[in-house]
Structures are given as structure tokens and as C-alpha cells.
Amino acid sequence: MFVFVQGSINLITKALAAVGCKMQLLPDPTAVHYHLPDGLSVRVHRKFEDFLVELTGYFPHEKEGISQFYNECWKVFNSLNSLELKSLEEPLYLFGQFFKKPLECLTLAYYLPQNAGDIARKYIKDPNLLCFIDAECFIVSTVNALQTPMINASMVLCDRHFGGINYPVGGVGGIAKNLAKGLVDYGGTISYKANVTDIILENEKAVGVRLSDGRQFYAKKIISNATRWDTFGKLLRTEKLPPEEKNFQRLYVKAPSFLSIHMGVKEEVLPLDTDCHHFVLEDDWARLEEPYGSIFLSIPTVLDSSLAPEGHHILHIFTSAWIDDWKGLSQKDYNIKKEAVADEIVNRLEKTLFPGLKEAITFKEVGTPKTHMRFLARDNGTYGPIPQKNPKGLLGMPFNTTGVDGLYCVGDSCFPGQGVIAVAFSGIMCAHRVAADIGFPRLRRKLEIQISNRGFYQVIKYCCAL
Numbered sequence: 277m278f279v280f281v282q283g284s285i286n287l288i289t290k291a292l293a294a295v296g297c298k299m300q301l302l303p304d305p306t307a308v309h310y311h312l313p314d315g316l317s318v319r320v321h322r323k324f325e326d327f328l329v330e331l332t333g334y335f336p337h338e339k340e341g342i343s344q345f346y347n348e349c350w351k352v353f354n355s356l357n358s359l360e361l362k363s364l365e366e367p368l369y370l371f372g373q374f375f376k377k378p379l380e381c382l383t384l385a386y387y388l389p390q391n392a393g394d395i396a397r398k399y400i401k402d403p404n405l406l407c408f409i410d411a412e413c414f415i416v417s418t419v420n421a422l423q424t425p426m427i428n429a430s431m432v433l434c435d436r437h438f439g440g441i442n443y444p445v446g447g448v449g450g451i452a453k454n455l456a457k458g459l460v461d462y463g464g465t466i467s468y469k470a471n472v473t474d475i476i477l478e479n480e481k482a483v484g485v486r487l488s489d490g491r492q493f494y495a496k497k498i499i500s501n502a503t504r505w506d507t508f509g510k511l512l513r514t515e516k517l518p519p520e521e522k523n524f525q526r527l528y529v530k531a532p533s534f535l536s537i538h539m540g541v542k543e544e545v546l547p548l549d550t551d552c553h554h555f556v557l558e559d560d561w562a563r564l565e566e567p568y569g570s571i572f573l574s575i576p577t578v579l580d581s582s583l584a585p586e587g588h589h590i591l592h593i594f595t596s597a598w599i600d601d602w603k604g605l606s607q608k609d610y611n612i613k614k615e616a617v618a619d620e621i622v623n624r625l626e627k628t629l630f631p632g633l634k635e636a637i638t639f640k641e642v643g644t645p646k647t648h649m650r651f652l653a654r655d656n657g658t659y660g661p662i663p664q665k666n667p668k669g670l671l672g673m674p675f676n677t678t679g680v681d682g683l684y685c686v687g688d689s690c691f692p693g694q695g696v697i698a699v700a701f702s703g704i705m706c707a708h709r710v711a712a713d714i715g716f717p718r719l720r721r722k723l724e725i726q727i728s729n730r731g732f733y734q735v736i737k738y739c740c741a742l
Contacts (some may be wrong), residue, residue, distance in 0.1 A: 286435075287361065287452065287700035295458025299450055301442040302579045309551040310411060313561055315406065319551065324437040331408075345409070346434075348395055352427055353434035354386050355380035361701055363709035364691070365675050380639075384427065389669040392429035393422030409701055413571070414564055415555060417694050418531050418596060419662050424667040425447040426441055431697050441580045443552070460587040467478035471653075475500070475511045475683065497682055504674070504689040505530060505653035505655045515549030518679025520546035524689070529664055531694075532567060533645030536617050538592040540639035552578045556648050558628045565678050567597050571621060573629075587636065593621060599645035599656045614642045675707040684710060 292298060307320040316334060321327045328346070331337045358380050362369045374381045405422070413424035416432045444450050468492075475498060476484040484494035500507040508514075508521045517525075525668045554573040563569030576591040577719055584590045597617075605613060618640065624698045626633040648657030661671070673691040676684045686706040 286439075287704050289541060291700065291703075292451070292454055292458070294664075295455060295462055295693045297454040297458045300415060300445040300455060302445060304441040304443050304552050304579060306551040306553070307436040308415065308553040308555055309470055310408070310413060311554060311558055312408065312557045313559055315558065316404070316407070316408065320436065322440040324434075327437070331605055335402055336406045338402050338405050341401070342405070344399040345396050348426075349392075349430040349433050351383060352430035353438070355383040356427070356431065356440070361704055363676065363705040363712070365677055365705075365709050366712050368712075369708065370655055387426045387430075387669070389421055389671050390426045390670055391666060392424045392426045393420060393666075396421055404561075407564070410561075410564060411450065411555065411557065411570075414570065417662070418565075420565060422666050423663050425667065425693065427670055428693055428695060430697055431692075435697060444574055444575065445580055445582075447576060447580070447583055455587075463533055471510060472502075475507075477512070477514065481681040495716060497684065498558050499684045499686055499706060499710065501687050502656065502685075503530075503654055503687065504685055505658075506653070507678075507683075507685055509655070512680065512683075514680075520674055520679050524661075524672070524674050527667065528661035528689070530658040531654055531660050531662040532598045532661060533648045533654075534594045534643075535568070535597040535617060536643040536646070536647070537591070537619075537621060537639055538586060538639075538641045539591040539593065539622075539641075540588050540635065541591060542636040542638065543587050543589050545632050545636035546575070547580075547630075547711070550575060550578055552576065554629065556625065556628055565570070565596075567601065568595050568617065568621070570739070571595050571624065573625065593625070595621060596659075599649065602646050603645045617635045618642045660694040668682065676709050677701065 277722060286651070293637040303322070305322050307322070310316065310318040310320070312318070318330055318334065320329070321330065324346075328342065332342055335342065354547050355377075358377055364370065391543055392409065393406075396406060403725055404620070407652055410420040412423040413419070416429055417424045421429070459466060472485045472489040473488050474486040475482050476486055476492065476624060482498040484492055484493050484500065500511065502511060504521060504524055508517060518599070552572075552575055553573075556573065557564055558571065559571075561729050572594050574592045575589055577584045588737050602613070604611065619634075622634055622637075623735055630636075645657035670692055674685070674689075675691050676686055684703050684706050688694045690701075690702045691705075692701055
């Protein structure tokens with residue numbers, strides 16, 4: 277799900293605008309359609325009020341509790357959305373924001389160490405409704421509500437209504453293509469098929485990177501978009517792990533990966549009122565976080581029919597899976613297992629949503645955690661970090677700076693964690709922090725005023741090219 281709306285929190289739109297790009301968008305009337313145990317079928321409508329009506333229809337006795345919980349989410353979201361989101365490691369920025377918006381900053385500080393599940397339990401008692409809140413958080417963080425920071429949950433659970441979900445014409449791949457084109461148009465350089473194998477250190481300072489083909493690139497600052505496990509376990513050849521990384525690895529473990537199925541199907545198998553995004557856990561709440569338990573389904577052709585041949589739809593199906601399930605298999609056994617697991621997933625969707633689905637398949641391709649590890653270069657194909665135990669909100673998440681001079685990390689293993697919005701925020705924070713550290717007064721001054729088109733672009737350009 278990709279969000280293009282208005283407000284400070286919509287950083288993808290800002291990033292596109294910064295490099296002179298704007299995408300045509302299609303409104304999605306339903307952010308996600310839940311298909312849950314005991315016949316619980318809930319659509320998260322574009323309008324927040326419509327969603328509340330539908331949810332309270334299933335839990336009328338919890339009407340007040342539902343309203344109170346989501347109102348707290350809105351309190352967090354509105355505070356975030358009122359601020360210019362930049363580096364929380366930059367003192368001038370923090371002082372300026374507190375001076376301008378003291379109440380909003382104090383609100384965020386209050387919620388920073390709290391988790392969504394604890395807030396929900398202040399107002400909600402029904403165990404099935406609490407399980408629904410778990411599902412809401414699982415699609416954000418791949419863990420239950422008690423392990424999902426309140427700030428992360430609020431960003432997603434409210435942003436989907438703040439202007440609604442809007443899908444880019446031509447598919448979500450257009451986001452990356454437009455950003456790349458914009459950077460090149462503004463004078464930047466992007467190297468493809470450039471596999472980084474080492475971060476080069478000189479006098480314990482990060483000064484460059486070495487590629488698999490032997491080429492070396494040097495820069496004033498190095499930014500790693502790899503996970504912190506890959507950055508400090510593979511790319512950085514150092515005997516001593518910085519204390520911050522030891523603490524991170526003590527608090528967080530690698531989340532599972534995914535089994536993904538891409539299918540083409542005949543359009544007649546889908547009812548005309550089919551929604552674009554679905555979450556399926558049809559029989560047992562206990563399976564929410566288990567491998568192959570919950571099923572995510574996206575059907576982008578419901579919104580943009582140009583993505584598939586006439587008379588067809590695209591289904592992207594994925595479910596959590598551990599890489600250990602796929603190790604030690606011969607190629608033959610690996611292929612057999614791929615088909616068997618995929619068939620079971622398709623059978624569940626056929627039974628729950630689309631009768632006749634198997635017979636309607638015209639194309640199918642299956643990817644496993646090993647696929648994710650190979651093509652995304654992520655340790656064990658992990659989706660990102662998950663807490664070892666119930667965290668203190670976001671207090672344990674490391675920021676962009678690291679214990680190695682000149683090296684920054686960015687992405688889902690940095691504050692504020694997993695999710696499209698959170699990772700985009702991480703990128704903005706890192707750009708701002710690097711601009712301040714490099715000491716470009718002009719760029720820093722612009723960033724202190726706003727992340728405007730040219731200002732944001734210049735930060736990215738210098739971060740990538742220097």
C-alpha cells in the first residue's frame with residue numbers, strides 16, 4: 277500500500293516533487309479488506325467515519341473503546357503531521373521545532389516509549405477486538421500490537437484516512453523509476469549492477485566502498501541502506517562491534533522473510549466489487565504471526581487494468597516464512613516444495629474469497645525467502661527487525677549515525693522502523709543529518725526552513741555524489 281496525500285508525513289510525494297516528478301494517481305476506496313476468524317469481514321474505508329461504523333457494527337459494546345483508541349492514534353498522527361520531519365539527532369532542528377510546536381513535541385515524547393497494544397488495552401476488553409487490533413498492527417510491523425510502537429501504528433492507521441490511499445498509475449515500480457530519472461535529470465549519477473562488498477575504513481573512519489568487481493569509490497560520508505546486520509556483519513570488516521550495535525542486536529532480532537506468489541488469472545474469477553488489498557486469516561487468531569498463517573493479497577489491476585493483458589488480473593500474494601524451512605533441499609525438492617506451499621495458499625484463497633481460482637490461473641511464479649535473500653541482499657531475506665520482547669516503544673531503535681565515524685545507516689533497521697512511511701522518514705532524517713555534518717550552510721539553512729524541492733534534491737545529490 278502506497279500513500280500519496282497531503283501533510284508533513286507524506287514524504288514520498290515530497291521526494292518525488294524534489295526531483296521534479298509527479299505521478300498520476302488512482303484513489304483506492306478501501307485501504308484493506310480483512311477476512312478474519314468467526315466471519316469477521318471488515319473493510320477499512322477511505323473515510324475514517326465509515327470505517328468506525330463498520331467496525332463498531334461487529335463490536336457495538338466496544339463503541340466507546342474503539343473511538344478512544346483510534347482517537348489516541350489521531351493525537352499522535354496530528355502531532356507528527358504538524359512538524360517538519362527531519363533529523364532528531366540535529367540539535368538546532370529539535371530546538372526550533374520545540375519552540376514552534378511545544379505541545380506537539382511533548383505529545384510525541386509522551387508516546388515515544390509506548391506500544392499500541394498497551395494503549396488499546398486501556399480502552400478495549402473484548403478479546404476478539406484486541407485480536408483485530410493485533411492484525412491492524414501486524415500489517416504495519418509483522419508483530420502484534422503489544423510489540424508495535426504506538427508512533428509507528430499511528431502513522432499508518434491514520435495516514436490511510438488522511439486523504440486516503442492513492443495508487444500510482446502504471447504500478448508502484450514507477451515510484452523508484454521516477455525518483456531515479458529525477459536524480460539523473462538534476463545531474464546525479466546512479467550506478468547499477470554495483471554490488472558493494474566492503475566499506476573501506478582508514479584510521480577507523482568510513483571513507484569509501486569496494487564493489488564486487490574491484491572498483492572503489494571514496495566519499496566524505498558513507499550511507500548504508502543495508503540492514504544493520506548486513507552492514508556490521510558483512511560490509512564492515514572490523515573486529516569490534518560498536519556498543520550501539522551490540523545494544524541493537526540485544527533488543528532486536530531478524531523478522532522472518534516472505535513466500536511470494538505472483539499470478540495472472542482470468543478476470544471472471546473475481547467479483548466486480550473486489551477490493552485491491554486483502555488480509556486473510558480465516559480460521560484461528562493464534563496463527564496470526566505463524567509462518568504461512570496470515571496471507572497478504574494485492575490485486576493492483578482492480579484499480580489499474582492497464583497492468584495486465586485484457587481480460588486478466590494480477591494477484592500478488594505473500595505470507596511470512598523462515599529461510600530455515602528452505603535450506604538443505606536439492607533443486608528438485610526445492611521446486612516441489614515451492615509448488616506444494618503455493619498450492620496450499622491458493623487453496624485457502626479459493627475457499628475463502630474466489631471459488632474457481634485454481635482453474636483461472638494463467639501464470640504463476642513463486643519466490644521463497646532464498647529468493648528475497650538473493651535479489652534483495654538482506655540477511656536471511658529478512659523483512660526487517662522485530663523486538664526480542666515487548667519494547668519500550670521506539671526507545672531502542674538506533675538513529676542514522678553509527679559508532680563508526682563517517683558511516684550512517686538508513687532504512688527499516690533505523691528509527692522509526694518498518695513500513696513505507698517510516699523508511700521514507702528515515703531517509704529524510706539521514707539526508708538532513710548528513711547535510712548538517714558536512715557543513716553546507718546554504719543547504720542547512722534551507723533544511724531548517726523546509727524540505728523544499730531544490731533543497732531536498734541538493735541533500736540527496738551531495739549524499740550520493742561526494
